[in-house]
Amino acid sequence: MTVDLRDPIRLALARVVEEGRKLEGGDVASYIPELARADPDALGVAIASVRGTIHETGDSDTEFTIQSVSKPFVLALALEQAGLTEVTRHVGLEPSGEPFNAISLDEATGRPFNPMINAGAIVTSSLIDGDSAAEKFAVIRRGLEAFAGRQLDVDDAVFESELESGDRNRALAYLARSAGTLASSVDVATEAYFRQCALLVSARDIAVMAATLAAGGRNPVTGERVVSEAVARWTTAVMSSCGMYDASGAWMVRVGLPAKSGVGGGVAALLPDQFGIGTFSPPLDAQGNSARGVAMLEALSNEYGLHLLMHRGEPLSPISTLDTDRDPIVARLRGELVFSGAEEVLTRLDTLARDGVAIEMDLEGVTRLGPAARLLFRDALKEASASGHDLTVNDPDGLLDEAN
Numbered sequence: 001m002t003v004d005l006r007d008p009i010r011l012a013l014a015r016v017v018e019e020g021r022k023l024e025g026g027d028v029a030s031y032i033p034e035l036a037r038a039d040p041d042a043l044g045v046a047i048a049s050v051r052g053t054i055h056e057t058g059d060s061d062t063e064f065t066i067q068s069v070s071k072p073f074v075l076a077l078a079l080e081q082a083g084l085t086e087v088t089r090h091v092g093l094e095p096s097g098e099p100f101n102a103i104s105l106d107e108a109t110g111r112p113f114n115p116m117i118n119a120g121a122i123v124t125s126s127l128i129d130g131d132s133a134a135e136k137f138a139v140i141r142r143g144l145e146a147f148a149g150r151q152l153d154v155d156d157a158v159f160e161s162e163l164e165s166g167d168r169n170r171a172l173a174y175l176a177r178s179a180g181t182l183a184s185s186v187d188v189a190t191e192a193y194f195r196q197c198a199l200l201v202s203a204r205d206i207a208v209m210a211a212t213l214a215a216g217g218r219n220p221v222t223g224e225r226v227v228s229e230a231v232a233r234w235t236t237a238v239m240s241s242c243g244m245y246d247a248s249g250a251w252m253v254r255v256g257l258p259a260k261s262g263v264g265g266g267v268a269a270l271l272p273d274q275f276g277i278g279t280f281s282p283p284l285d286a287q288g289n290s291a292r293g294v295a296m297l298e299a300l301s302n303e304y305g306l307h308l309l310m311h312r313g314e315p316l317s318p319i320s321t322l323d324t325d326r327d328p329i330v331a332r333l334r335g336e337l338v339f340s341g342a343e344e345v346l347t348r349l350d351t352l353a354r355d356g357v358a359i360e361m362d363l364e365g366v367t368r369l370g371p372a373a374r375l376l377f378r379d380a381l382k383e384a385s386a387s388g389h390d391l392t393v394n395d396p397d398g399l400l401d402e403a404n
């Protein structure tokens with residue numbers, strides 16, 4: 001028999017799909033008439049690692065319209081083009097605690113509360129480069145294709161259906177326009193937004209899109225840098241506070257994965273530096289989130305301990321050996337050092353330094369120095385030399401250099 005060591009991963013997905021299937025209830029969206037045709041029994045999950053490996057099960061290749069799952073990705077494009085300051089002049093970063101289609105503007109500033117609700121997302125689309133709806137949509141489409149790593153088509157029937165039935169969204173755009181926060185005409189903004197919502201994706205696509213954010217803005221499958229690390233971080237932060245509408249707070253407590261849902265039945269979620277997940281199941285709960293998608297992600301997070309804020313236990317000491325027989329004493333450091341590791345090293349070495357012992361910090365076994373560790377070590381070396389203490393470093397890979 002041939003062995004397949006990836007089986008446990010598929011099994012994990014198969015288990016959550018089974019969990020999802022058990023859940024009855026929820027209704028397929030029908031306020032956009034064309035969406036009512038979705039198959040309520042379709043169910044798929046895909047997970048894409050930050051190394052670009054994809055595991056999937058169920059209807060993970062079935063296409064559906066991306067709808068609001070587009071919002072964080074278009075926000076990322078706007079942030080990349082215009083920067084955080086300019087974007088936040090037009091749209092806020094605060095959870096609204098209101099439904100996705102709320103008539104919601106911050107009284108004081110005229111800005112929609114955040115870019116994950118419709119009012120804010122329409123403003124975000126208005127900020128995208130281009131004068132006409134066609135120009136803006138072309139930029140959006142190219143950007144979302146870069147996130148997904150493939151070409152995406154528009155479901156024209158869904159687009160037409162929303163164009164026809166989208167008066168509430170037009171009303172939101174008029175409100176933003178009257179408050180001075182919409183960056184284009186109402187027609188340009190809403191048409192670009194409706195087209196963006198009608199892009200066809202699969203659970204697999206949105207897993208790769210989320211994995212691109214998890215990988216700091218670089219698509220792990222194609223290798224293309226889509227947005228900067230800062231933009232990926234900002235976008236993920238907005239997803240974690242506002243991605244599930246008025247269920248966002250409870251979501252972060254129960255599931256703990258920054259996520260975004262859409263009325264087409266998709267949910268994209270991610271764990272930074274690890275993976276992106278896409279789920280697809282059209283029936284929606286009262287908040288307009290995919291009922292089975294929510295159940296599946298909650299099961300996955302609980303069973304496999306995936307909560308972003310999970311306590312990981314006491315970290316391994318960053319000092320692998322302390323060779324006190326030598327002069328200078330050699331402290332061999334290991335692994336990845338972030339703030340806490342550097343703090344531990346300096347605190348332990350301080351006791352020795354106070355006794356007047358000469359010390360060498362050996363960084364040979366260090367795989368990575370985070371910015372905090374680099375700064376703290378550089379300052380410690382300066383401090384030692386200013387006070388005439390003998391503290392040296394062996395840094396064969398130049399980890400302390402500015403550029404690394």
Ligand SMILES: NC(=O)CC[C@H](N)C(=O)O
Pocket residue numbers: 066067068069100101118162169194197261262263264288
């Ligand atoms: N929550 C959603 O997915 C809403 C998107 C949809 N296009 C709308 O604006 O109503």
